Every structure is written in structure tokens, then in C-alpha cells.
Amino acid sequence: MSVSHLVLEAQSWLLQQPPGGNGIPNPGAEAPPGSEAIGRVVGYMRWVAGISVLGLFFGGIVAATAGRLWDHHGSGRLGARMIVGSLALALLFGLGYTLVSQFAGSTA
Numbered sequence: 001m002s003v004s005h006l007v008l009e010a011q012s013w014l015l016q017q018p019p020g021g022n023g024i025p026n027p028g029a030e031a032p033p034g035s036e037a038i039g040r041v042v043g044y045m046r047w048v049a050g051i052s053v054l055g056l057f058f059g060g061i062v063a064a065t066a067g068r069l070w071d072h073h074g075s076g077r078l079g080a081r082m083i084v085g086s087l088a089l090a091l092l093f094g095l096g097y098t099l100v101s102q103f104a105g106s107t108a
Helices: 003-016 035-069 073-107
Strands: none
Touching: 035 073
16 A cells, blocks of 8 residues: 555545544543542652651761761761662652653653
């Protein structure tokens, strides 16, 4: 089948359609029932994640300080890892909303 043949068939099909637009209806997007509760739960989860990142950061500071004060190298190293891990999680936490919104907006 050639492209010109397909174009001619599409044009003839469109011309045969009634002018009133009695085609397939295209309803708008509508939020499902209970979506407010889902949004509230997601908000709680974001709050808990943010508090957890802050707790990890300050816990790392306490562990690193205690390791240095009492000459306990394992605690000092663990505290340093906790601080670096909390900074990486904070970066992901900050970028997460932007990335998810970008991906969700591009598919809609």
C-alpha cells in the first residue's frame, strides 16, 4: 500500500463522517474517589522521610563526635558514613519531587 493510497482512504473516511461530531466521546480527566486521602498519606510519608534524613545527619554528628572524643575509631567512621549518607539522601529527597513531576508530566 502506498502512502498516497492511505491518505486518500483517510480523507474519504473523514468526509463520510457526520458533521455533528458523533464520534467517540473524549471525557476529561477526573480524580478517583478518595484521592485526597492518598495525597494526605503521601504527604505524611514525605514528612517522615525528611525527618529521618535530618535524624540520620544529626545522629552521624553525634556518633562521629563520640568516636573522636573517646578514641573509638569504629564509631568515628560510622558517624562519617552516616553524615555522607544523609547528605546523599537529602539530595535525592530534594530532586525526587522534581524528577517524578517531570516524568509524570511528560507522559500525560
